[in-house]
Amino acid sequence: MVMLDRKLLRDIVAWRGSLAAIVLIVACGIAAFVAMQSVYDSLRLTQEQYYERFRFAAIFATLSRAPQSLESRIAAIPGVRAVQTRVVSDVSLDLPGRTDAVTARLVSIPTRNTPGINDLYLRDGRLPRPESADEAVASEAFAQANGLRVGEWIAAVINRRYHRFRIVGIGLSPEYVYEIRGATDIWPDNRHFGVLWLGRKTLGAAFDLTDAFNDVVVDTRAANVDAVIASLDRLLAPYGSSGAYAAHDQVSNRFLSDEIGQLRVQAIFIPAIFLAIAAFLLDIAVSRLVATQRSQIAVLKALGYANASLLAHYAKLVLLVVALGAAFGTLAGAWLGWRLTALYAHFFHFPFLAYRLDARAIAFAVAIASLATLAGAALALARVAALAPAQAMRPPSPPTYRPTALDRVAAIVRLPLVVRMVARDLERRSGAAIGTTLAVAFSVAMIVVGRFGADAVAYMIDVQFRMVQREDVNLAFVRPLGNRARFELASLPGVREIEVYRSIGARLSRGTHSRRVAILGFPDSGSLAHVVDRTLRVRRIPRAGLLLSAKLAEILGVRPGDRIEARILEGRPRTRELVVSGVVDDVLGLNAYMNLDALHRLLDEGGTISGALLAVDPARIDAFDRRVKALPAVAGIGYRASMMQQFERTIAETMGISIAFLLGFAASIACGVMYDAGRISLSERARDLSTLRILGATRREIAGIVFGELGVPALVAVPLGCALGYALCVVLAPAYETETYRIPVVVSTATYAFAALFVAASALGSSALLSRDLRRLDVLAVLKAGE
C-alpha cells in the first residue's frame, strides 16, 4: 500500500488544478453553510442575552393617566416580579439646522438607577442626574442618523412650552431595538423618529404627570402571562388603557424576531441548497476525475491489486479533498460568520455581540460534503471495478463514434471539422456534457436564488412606495381630531391633496385566534392610499365590513362573509362584531381596512380623524415643514421619501452583505465547475489535441475545440439555470414569509442578465486558466505512450 500512497501523493500533485477546483467547491458549500448558520445562531443568542441582561419587559400597557398609587396594586398581582410606571409621549423636536419635522418619543427612566425593566445600555456618556431637569439620553440609531453627540442641545415643544435638553448619553434599550413609532409603521426612519430617555421627574413635570403615569411595563415570573394581562387590564381599564399586551406583541420585538426568522431562511435553506448543489457538482467532478484513471486502474488490477484496495486508494483521495475543503470552509465560514454577525449586530444596534459557532452545523456540513464526494467517487469506481485488467495490455482501441444528427445537416452545409468533432464528442459523451451543463446550470440557479431576496424586496418597496403609499407626508395627530382639522391642513403651504384617515387600535378575534392591529378607515374617494394586491391590482375598500390582509385572515382563520369580534383598544372599552367582506393578498403588514364612514358608525363618532395623508409641492416643503412643526396637535410626521431611502439603505446594508457573500460563493463554485470541466475535457483530449498540434494545428485552433466543448454546455446552462433558479425561488418564497412580509416570487431581468454575464465571465476566466494548461500540453508525450 505504500507505493499506492506514493502514487496518491503524486496524483494529487499532478491533478492539483482539478483538485483545487473541487476543494474550492467543498469549501464554498461548507463556508456558506457554517457562516450563515453561525450568523443566525449568534443573533438569536445575542437577542436572548440582550433581553435577559437588560430585563426586557414581559408585559406592556399604555393608558391616558393613572395615579402613582396604582403601582403598588399592579405589583401585587400574582406572578408580577417588577413594575415600572412611566411617562411616555411623542413630541416634535427641533434639531439644530433642520427644517423638517422630527418626532421623538420621550420615555422616562427611574431617577435612581436601580436594576429595573428595559434597562438602558450606555454606549457613550452617562445617565441624567436625578437633580437636573434638562438632561437626556438619545438612542444610538437616532443619534447616528442625525449626527447628534453627547453635549449637544436639542429642543422640544411639550404641552405648548418650549423645553431645551442636553444630550448627556447615547444609549440602547431592548425595547427599541427596532425603532418605529408603532404597528402601522413598517420600516424605521431614524432621521425622523427616535427615542430620548429622560428622568422621571423631568418628564412628570413637563407632562403634568408628577404623581401619575401613562405607561407601565411589567416583568413577570415564569407565570402565566395571559393571567397577569387579564388582571392588569381590569386594574387599568378605568384609566383609558388601550389594553396590555405581551412581549411577543411588542412592535420592536416582533419585527426583530421576524427579521431574525427571515435570516433563518437565509441561514438554513439557502446554504443547504448551496451545499446540495456543491455536493452534486462534486459528484460529477470526482467521478470524471476517477474515470480519467481507467487505464492506470487496469494496470494496477493486472498487477494483482484487489478492487478493495483500489477503492480504498481513491476513497483516501476523496476524503483528503473533503478534509482540505472542510478545513478551509470551516475557517472561512467561521470568520465570515463572525464578521457578518458583527455587521448585523451593528445594524440592529445591539449593545454587544454573542458569537456562537455550533459544532453540529460544521459536522453536518462536513458529513454532507463527504457523503456527496464519496458517492461521486463510488459511481466512477463501480465502473472501474468492472473493468477487465486486460484492457491495460492492449493498445487503446479508439472509442466508438457515429455520425450525428448534425452530420445530416453537414451533408448540405459544409461544417468545419472542428465543429463536427465537438458535436460528435458532445453526443458520444453526452453524460459528461449533461453533467457539465447541469453543474453550470446549478451555479446559475444559485446566483438567481442569491439575488432573489433583494429583487423581491426591491419589488416590495416599489409596490409599497409607488402604489400603496402615494402620499408625500403622513401626519399623525396626538389625539383624534374633528373633521374640521382637514381645512386647517388644507391651508398649510404647498398642500395639494389631503386624505384624512381614522386609525384605531383593536384586537380582532375569532374563536381562539386573535391579533392586535390598527383598523384603518379611508374615505371612499381616496387617491393617496391604495390597497394593492400581489398582482398589483388596486382593490376598493368595501362600503361595509372589513377588508383584511390575506395573511391576517389566515391567522384569524376567517374567510369573506365570516363574522369577527373587534375589541376597541382606544377610549372606552367596547366590543363590536364585524363582517369580513373581503380579503386582499397584499405583500406587507397585517392590515385591516374599513370605509371611513363605516368606521365612524362603528365607533359611534362623528367625523373624527387620527391623521392625514398629504401630497405636498416639493418646492414648498420647507415652508410646510416650518408650519407643521408648530402644530401642537401633530404627534408624528412620516416622510415617504425618507422612509424609502432608509429602507433601501437598510437593504443594502443587511441583505446586500449576505447576498454579496452568497454570490461570491456561487461565483467561486461556478468558476470551479467550469474550470474543472475544462481540465477534465483537456485531459481526456490530451492525446487528440497533441496529435493535432504535431500535425501543425495552432494553439488557437485546438483551443477552439476545448472551448467549444465547454461553451456549448455553458450556453445551454444559462436558460436552464434561470428556470431552475426561478423554481427554487418559488419553493423558497414561502419560507421567507413572515407576518409582516409576504415575499413575492419576483426575479428581475437584471438578475437573469447578471447570471448570464456571470457565466460568460467565468467561462472566460476558466478559459484563461485553461489556455495556460493548453500551453503546457506536452505534445511529445503522445509519441511515447499508447495512452
Add this chain to the structure above:
Amino acid sequence: MGDVDVVALKALDLDLCEGEFVVLLGASGSGKSTLLNILGGLDAPTAGDVAFRDHRLTGASDAELTRFRREHVGFVFQFYNLIPSLTALENVQLVTELVAHPMPALEALALVGLAERSQHFPSQLSGGEQQRVAIARAIAKQPDCLLCDEPTGALDVATGKGVLEALVSTNARLGTTTVVITHNAAIARIADRVVTMHSGTIASDERNRERVAPSEIEW
C-alpha cells in the same frame, strides 16, 4: 532529489537528402526518438544547429515551428493517433484544411488503398487500416518530409508489411523524404540508407546496395 541532466544526443552530425528513404535504427534509449522530434520541429536541441533547406530551426519560436510542421512535415505515429470522432476521410481532411496545396483527401486514401473505407470511423478499422489512414493523413499535405515513429510497432507482421508498402510506394511516387525510426533491424533492408544510433550518437551510416521490397522481409 535534484534534477539529473540526461543527455539524449551528443556529437551528432546528419544530413538528409531530398527523396531519400532513411531507416533510423536503434535500441530503445539510443536517442532515435529525440532525433526525430528535433527533425520534426517538436523539440529543440540544447546545443547545436538544425536547418531545413535554408531555414534555421534552432531558436525558432513556437509559432515558427508550428508553421514548419504545418507546411513541410508529415508525421506517422506508432499508435496512429487518429482523431476517434472523425471518419477516415475527415482525419485526412484535418490536414488538407491546414495547407495551401494538398492532394485531395480521397486520393491520399486511395494511395494507401483505403478509398472505399473513407466514411468509416477509426473504431471501425483494423490497426493496420488505421495506420494506413495515418499515412494518408501524413502524405495528403504533400510534405517535403515524412517522419514515422515505429509505424509498425503496434502491428503484426503481415499488417506491418502492408504499412511499409504504403510508405515505400509513397516515397517512390511523390519523392517525399522519408525517415522511419524502428528498433526492428529487418526493416532496414527496405531503405536507401540506414542510420544506426547508439547511446545518443550515430554508430553507423550506410547505404543499402540494393533495396528489398517490404513483402520480402520477415521478422
